[in-house]
Amino acid sequence: MVNVIWLGMIVFGILAAAAGGNIEVVTKAALDGAGSAVKISIGLIAIITFWLGIMRLAEEAGIISFLSRAIAPLMRFLFPEIPRDHPAMGAIIMNISANVLGLGNAATPMGLIAMQEMQKLNSGDSRTATNSMCTFLALNTSCITIIPTTIIGIRVVHGSADPTEVVGTTIFATACGMTVAVIADRLFRSIFSRPGGRH
Numbered sequence: 160m161v162n163v164i165w166l167g168m169i170v171f172g173i174l175a176a177a178a179g180g181n182i183e184v185v186t187k188a189a190l191d192g193a194g195s196a197v198k199i200s201i202g203l204i205a206i207i208t209f210w211l212g213i214m215r216l217a218e219e220a221g222i223i224s225f226l227s228r229a230i231a232p233l234m235r236f237l238f239p240e241i242p243r244d245h246p247a248m249g250a251i252i253m254n255i256s257a258n259v260l261g262l263g264n265a266a267t268p269m270g271l272i273a274m275q276e277m278q279k280l281n282s283g284d285s286r287t288a289t290n291s292m293c294t295f296l297a298l299n300t301s302c303i304t305i306i307p308t309t310i311i312g313i314r315v316v317h318g319s320a321d322p323t324e325v326v327g328t329t330i331f332a333t334a335c336g337m338t339v340a341v342i343a344d345r346l347f348r349s350i351f352s353r354p355g356g357r358h
């Protein structure tokens with residue numbers, strides 16, 4: 160569906176430019192956009208690599224294990240259907256850790272692994288999401304971000320005078336979003352949940 164929306168926007172933009180007699184603007188915008196994308200991507204490589212290294216060090220130092228134990232009560236509350244030592248729980252915690260550091264690209268692989276592991280626990284219709292899957296989706300898309308690494312990197316690339324000034328507002332906004340997502344998930348779970356832990 161998203162691909163259809165993007166295609167529609169592109170086609171509409173080309174038609175609008177052609178109708179206005181400015182079709183060359185489309186070509187210029189495409190080239191400028193491609194150049195900006197490459198510039199930003201290269202600028203972000205160092206920042207993302209740094210934080211991925213920090214996460215690896217944290218994992219080797221046992222910080223991730225400590226974090227797992229620290230938030231285990233919260234995880235058991237949010238995901239009561241997942242056994243405590245199941246691989247899905249570890250993948251969920253790693254995904255949340257990456258999201259907290261603003262590393263969406265690093266969080267994506269762990270999110271996919273978490274979904275695959277939760278699917279193994281899906282004993283019913285594999286085409287229907289379990290409660291845990293829905294909760295994880297809500298949490299993953301709205302997770303609190305303490306260090307918005309990617310945003311800071313983009314601001315650095317574009318020459319911001321104070322690239323870290325967004326930290327406070329980012330923490331507040333993402334905390335509000337995560338709170339609403341969790342509350343909505345619990346509310347909808349109580350209303351629409353069916354036997355077997357399914358939505």
